[in-house]
Amino acid sequence: MDTEKSYPPEQGYPPQQGYPPQQGYPPQQGYPPQQGYPPQQGYPPATAQYNPTAPTQTVIVRQTQSTQPNDYLAFAIFVTICCCLPLGIVAIVQATNVRSRFAAGDVAGAQEASRSAKCWSIAGLVTGIVLEVIGVIIIIIYVVFIVSVATSVADGLDGFDFDYYK
Template sequence: MSDQQYPQFPQYPEQPRYPGQQGPPPGPPYPQYGYGPANYGPPPDNHLVWAILTTVLCCMPLGIVSIVKSNQVASLWAQGLHAEARQAADDAKKWAIWSAATMGILVGLYVVFLIVMIVVFGFAATELTPT
């Protein structure tokens, strides 16, 4: 056997100590990788069902934006961007609500239009009939 030297692990400088501090310096001398101690729980609801329903049944452009936002939730959560994933979930919900509200407003305006047309043509028809 030969006396082969193996490479040594790099020596990291010791972290500074503050006056009055006892014991080893706090924390590791270099960054730790892997799973962190924080437990963020399950990912937020992405509201994909509502996004699809509002796209099909309501206002398509706003529903498409809702679908795009809801699809971003899982990938952002997997990347560890939890605040951005929650924001994307909230945005997906907001766009789905706006899509449904837009459809409700349009249906309401159509009903008002029909009532106005019935009233206008109803009066016009009574004035044109000979008596």
């Protein structure tokens, strides 16, 4: 079952020996001549043009040389890890905004982000401390309740004869 399939000729392939050139395509161009070799037929000799230009210098001048506002990043990370995760994450985002805005030249925006990072960090710290105090109070109330129930049960069993069931 040897059936030969006929494929259409591909564009860009050079003609093979024994086959006619492809119809409808322009002849393929060769490569430019290399040094030391004669130029190929059909090509003009290669000419190199060099246009030297003087290097230019670019000078960037900042109008105001101010220092970066405090970003409170360490404070925000501490609040995130130890106190209040949601408020700490917001504080970290604001702290990173301080650096990016200052790098972009927005000093006023960096100062605003600095104030915002400080406020979110303080809010997270206060929230964390309040929640810890409430948690300790709840634990104390729970322990006192358990101890009081245990002593009242023990007091109720004073008249019970444990040897009765032996």
